[in-house]
Amino acid sequence: MLQIYQALIRSKLDYGGELIESASITEKKRLDKIQAQVPRIVVGAPKDTATEALLRETGEMPLYLRRNLASVKHYIRCYEVNSDLLAEKEEWLKHAKQCFLSRVESMTNTLDHNPSSGEKLSISKYPPWKALLPEVTTYTPNDLKWQKVFHIYTDAAKSKDGRCAVAFVVPEKEIVEQKRLVDGFATAKSELAAIHLAALQILTSTKDNNIVKTSTVDTWRALSRAGTTVSFSWVKGHIGISGNEQADRAAKNGLELEPELSFRKDTNDIRENVEDLLLKKWQGLWDKPKTECGRFTHRHSPDVSRLASFSANQEARFSINQSRSVLIADSPRHAATKLSSVQT
Structure with a gap:
């Protein structure tokens, strides 16, 4: 189920992410609601389960971080091929504080190497x-x-x-x-x-x-x-x-x-460094859960990962899904009810 979401739905949510991140908060929340529904179905959790806990359990990075990663990757591709987009950089920054280039620079400024310091794409004169x-x-x-x-x-x-x-x-x-x-x-x-x-x-x-x-x-x-x-x-x-x-x-x-x-670092090194940086930002958010459900799940899974916590084995996944409600239930009363139903 999670693989179907990643192939057929998440790919659509990610498409054009470098531009969508500049959209209004209201429009981006509509996409966040779609992302929140899928892990709830995959894990088999109740409707009141916190989204932050579901994303951690399924290894799904929040959409806004994925869009920021797409922005940096697009910036690097533009630099590699000497795109005119970077030549108009000052004009972009003059008209929009949250435009594509300003967001990229706010992230890459914290890296040891800026994308512009990496080796550009070189094309061999001989075919592969x-x-x-x-x-x-x-x-x-x-x-x-x-x-x-x-x-x-x-x-x-x-x-x-x-x-x-x-x-x-x-x-x-x-x-x-x-x-x-x-x-x-x-x-x-x-x-x-x-x-x-x-x-x-x-x-x-x-x-x-x-x-x-x-x-x-x-x-x-x-x-x-x-x-x-x-x-x-x-x-x-x-x-x-x-x-x-x-x-x-x-x-x-x-x-x-x-x-x-x-x-000398090339653009592939910078891409991986940005991924590590955004993973740390996700970890920072996860270390300060906003809900009781999130705090309960954090005690059992303190580190974020882009891999799902449950096994790919169908039989093991079924048993985990049955007990997952216990781990991420919002209230102790709800958890006790679920636990007794699993044990019987």
């Missing part, structure tokens, strides 16, 4: 189907082809407060290296940084080791020219592969180190 790129496969431990090669495991870790660390492990040579990145990088960027460091480790043992490479693909191409065959494989986590588990622990331990690696 003609580009020389490495193939990525899935690692299968029982496959004989993986037993005759040199293994290097990489991983990255990111804490809730934005700290990032990377690590790579070479079991055959007993090499474990971990480094802390500067704060605020996207998770995908950190993963690529770990692969890049591992590729440079291989490059130092080849004839081409005096060339400094600035990207993972460049390093892979240099290794290919040097006669070294490199294959990239995705390894499923926590299935007992010792090298992968060691890299995972090393990356997490690297979060306690001092930052020593830095890359």
Whole structure:
């Protein structure tokens, strides 16, 4: 039910969110009422259940925060393609205090990096189907082809407060290296940084080791020219592969180190930082619930999440929905009535 809402209804509520946020409060409340109805149906809660508790249980961020996120993403897209929208920025700000650009700037001013400081979108002169790129496969431990090669495991870790660390492990040579990145990088960027460091480790043992490479693909191409065959494989986590588990622990331990690696942040990093910022704003609202129902639910679920609290399993979901009324009922009397009906 929640997935149906996200696919068919929420997508319509989000459409044009960067412009709708500038609409009147009355019009936006009409959309908020629609959002409040769906989690009440999904959870099976009574009509008097607080909306803030329902949104927390279903992992649904309030619509106004989602619209602010859409505004920043649209701003970044305009910057990447050099849109005329930003050229008319002063004219926009002159006529409306709550316009699209003023809202974006009020959010991005609190970030370490403004969207205008990120790398712009670069389009390669070669089409993707003609580009020389490495193939990525899935690692299968029982496959004989993986037993005759040199293994290097990489991983990255990111804490809730934005700290990032990377690590790579070479079991055959007993090499474990971990480094802390500067704060605020996207998770995908950190993963690529770990692969890049591992590729440079291989490059130092080849004839081409005096060339400094600035990207993972460049390093892979240099290794290919040097006669070294490199294959990239995705390894499923926590299935007992010792090298992968060691890299995972090393990356997490690297979060306690001092930052020593830095890359220029691109727009993807800024997008993820904005998402983290809005999640913190949602957490701030949830930490001050306005209703007794919200305070009761907060004691059991103090942290917000964009994932639903209940299981996707149909049978488990049914039993949880039956008891959910107890957790988010508005009054102790109502809760006692519901509890007795569930127990019988």
